[in-house]
Amino acid sequence: MKRKLSLLYLVIVMILVASCSKKEKVESKKEVIAAQVGAAKSLDPQGTNDKRSLEVMVQVYDTLVEVDKNMELKDGLAQNWEYITPTKIRFKLKDGIKFHNEEPLKVEDVIFSLNRVKNSKIVGAIGESIESVEKVDNKTFDINTKYPTKTLLKFLADPGASIVSEKAVNEYGNSFGQNPVGTGPFILEEWVTGDKIVLKSNKEHTFKKPNIDKLVFRSIPEATNRVIGLETGEIDVAYAVSPIDAEQVLKNSKLELMTIDPLAIEFIGFNIKDSKLKDENLRKAIIYALNSDEILGTVLGTYAESINSPLAKNMFGYTENRVKYSQDIDKAKEYLDKVENKEDLNLSITIHSNSDSMQISQIIQAQLKDIGINLTINPLEWGTFISETSNGKHQLFHLGKTSPTGDGEEALTVFNEKFIGAAGNRFFYSNPKVNELLTLAKEETDDKKREAYYQEVCQIIQEDGVMAISFTRKVIAGVNKNISNFEPHPSGMHRFYKVDKEVK
Numbered sequence: 001m002k003r004k005l006s007l008l009y010l011v012i013v014m015i016l017v018a019s020c021s022k023k024e025k026v027e028s029k030k031e032v033i034a035a036q037v038g039a040a041k042s043l044d045p046q047g048t049n050d051k052r053s054l055e056v057m058v059q060v061y062d063t064l065v066e067v068d069k070n071m072e073l074k075d076g077l078a079q080n081w082e083y084i085t086p087t088k089i090r091f092k093l094k095d096g097i098k099f100h101n102e103e104p105l106k107v108e109d110v111i112f113s114l115n116r117v118k119n120s121k122i123v124g125a126i127g128e129s130i131e132s133v134e135k136v137d138n139k140t141f142d143i144n145t146k147y148p149t150k151t152l153l154k155f156l157a158d159p160g161a162s163i164v165s166e167k168a169v170n171e172y173g174n175s176f177g178q179n180p181v182g183t184g185p186f187i188l189e190e191w192v193t194g195d196k197i198v199l200k201s202n203k204e205h206t207f208k209k210p211n212i213d214k215l216v217f218r219s220i221p222e223a224t225n226r227v228i229g230l231e232t233g234e235i236d237v238a239y240a241v242s243p244i245d246a247e248q249v250l251k252n253s254k255l256e257l258m259t260i261d262p263l264a265i266e267f268i269g270f271n272i273k274d275s276k277l278k279d280e281n282l283r284k285a286i287i288y289a290l291n292s293d294e295i296l297g298t299v300l301g302t303y304a305e306s307i308n309s310p311l312a313k314n315m316f317g318y319t320e321n322r323v324k325y326s327q328d329i330d331k332a333k334e335y336l337d338k339v340e341n342k343e344d345l346n347l348s349i350t351i352h353s354n355s356d357s358m359q360i361s362q363i364i365q366a367q368l369k370d371i372g373i374n375l376t377i378n379p380l381e382w383g384t385f386i387s388e389t390s391n392g393k394h395q396l397f398h399l400g401k402t403s404p405t406g407d408g409e410e411a412l413t414v415f416n417e418k419f420i421g422a423a424g425n426r427f428f429y430s431n432p433k434v435n436e437l438l439t440l441a442k443e444e445t446d447d448k449k450r451e452a453y454y455q456e457v458c459q460i461i462q463e464d465g466v467m468a469i470s471f472t473r474k475v476i477a478g479v480n481k482n483i484s485n486f487e488p489h490p491s492g493m494h495r496f497y498k499v500d501k502e503v504k
Contacts, residue, residue: 030212030501032483034237034494035226037354038382039194039219042177045162046113046120049424050386051402051492054159055239056197056217058493060100061162061182062208064091064110065153069260069490071406073153077105077163077183086148086445087131093139096206099165100180100187107141112166114143122423123160125413129442147443150450154405159493185210185497194219194381211485211500221354221381230255230478236501237486237494238478242356243301249478256481259303259474263490265312265411266400268349268364268468273428274395276347281338283465286396287325288332289371290364292469299359304473310401310412310461312472314490316447317408317454323462325469332371345373350394353379357398364396364468390422396468397426404491408454409442415461429466 040053045061066076078091097105110133117127129152131144145152155161168181180188185208186199197217201210218235220226223242227249229235241249241257249257270277270286277283292306308325311318336342349364351357358379365375375396380388389397401424403411413419416438417430434457441453461467477488482502488494 029214030503031214031216032212032236032496032499032501033216033218033234034496035218035220035229035235035239037219037223037240038221038352040197040217041383041386043180043188044177045160045164046116046123047177049122049160050382051400052219052382054402055493056199057159057162057180058184059186059199059215059496060180060184060188061159061164062097062184063158063161064156064163067154067157067405069487071154071263073157076157077110081153084142087145089143089145089152090136091141091143093141094206095139097183098204099168099183100202101165101168103165103167105163105183107135107138109166110141110163111135112169113163114161116164116169117161120160123158124423125410125416125419126155126158126160129155148445149442150445150447151405151407151409151442154407155410158404158410184208186215189214205497208497210497212496215496219382221352223355227478230480233480236480236483239492239494241476241478243299243303243473243476245478246301246303246476254481256479258477258479258486258488260488260490261314262312262402262472262475262492263315263404263406264400264402264475264492265307265310265470265472266398267310267470268360269397269399269427270466270468271389271392271394271397271426271428272430272466273392276341276344277395279339279341280465281335281340283468285332285335285339285371286368286373286468287465288328288335289373290367290469291327292471294367295360295363295469296471298363299356300471300473303476304471306469306471308462309458309470310415310467311408311454311458312403312411315403315406315408315411317412317451317458319451319455319458322459325462327367329371336371336373346376347373347395348376348378349396349398350378350380350385350388351398352382352385360398389426392421392426392428394426399426402491402493404493406490408451408457409438412438412454412457415457415466427466429461429464431460431464434460 038052040056042048063076064078079094081091114133129145129149131146134142165181172179185205189200190198199215226238227245249255296304361377414424419425437453437457441450444450484500485498
């Protein structure tokens, strides 16, 4: 009898263990952890345009239209669109779209969002051509433009044109950026400022239903630490792998290095309103003192290229610039002799505190010392860096400009006087001819003429000595091999809704 009871007990235990194991397997959560260079400031698409924030924003929101990796237009929240007249585009929304607060997407939300874009001091350039947005019926609306435009459709694919919930914006007011409500494939669950942002899957998304359950963004400024996190399994995806660390990723059989040509440039720029740097002679002295090949080769290796242009080679409007700078110490000294205030050659460069920026700045510091310019390096955390450079509290600075649509109009807004400061023009640069050409290009529908305008703008910017050096670097991501379907985006704003993870 005891033996029978023992056998019965053993069978019951085995069933319970098997049941628990099955349950645990079913309940295993697919959580992907991505390491960023810095922390997001805000998730209000019309309230900020810094890269770290945008990397998270593209997971939370949708846009009316989207562009694929070849920069071709495809449907987003709008299922179709057509030109009614050269200045009227009619859109029809997809059915069944809901915001994260369970409210259905309405035409009124679109009108509200696009008016926010138009009135934004940060992303207003995206909606500059919009005259009005009018409701046709519950699913249809018209965008009326001030003039015929070739770029508006692509601009509507920019994260800054993301559609927000009117109800949520009114409810949260100024704190909407910390309480975002979009229609995107991921929903904000937790935000620990400066440390991590936790997003949960939006299982009700009708056309971007995620494969994973959670997506966690962690701020890890040091590139080496991001790669260490990959190696230990603490991190699944590392943004902006440093070329120095790339070899380490390539040698690890459990990791994969993924690269793509960028839709962005990086530069060492000048704050031209600064009392010293407003002197073009000083700027030209600095430009000719620098050896960009040494700077880039030492820090970024074969993953970067000097371009002598404010546009990347794969952007619409790029041309091989006639004004090309290369190191010429004699010329540098000639320009330095013309500087009005030669007695005070102390300058500073403001950077985001990461290893690549620090190394680049240290080489620049050494090269400028050779002509008698003393450069102090001012490293700041990301939020402070954005604030300081927006308010003009800098001299030289290291930053970049991404164009999610690949069009020169979007990339060149950072040189337009209209957008000085937080809107992007941290050079505090103003040239009436540049402003005029950018306006002409914006209102032109002939691509050859638009391209010619952009090429002339690039020429003037180079002649004015607005940037000390300009370069592109490949978008480099490190990925654990238990991650599938990850596709690096040329803007560096990778999308995660297709990503899957093998859970053991």
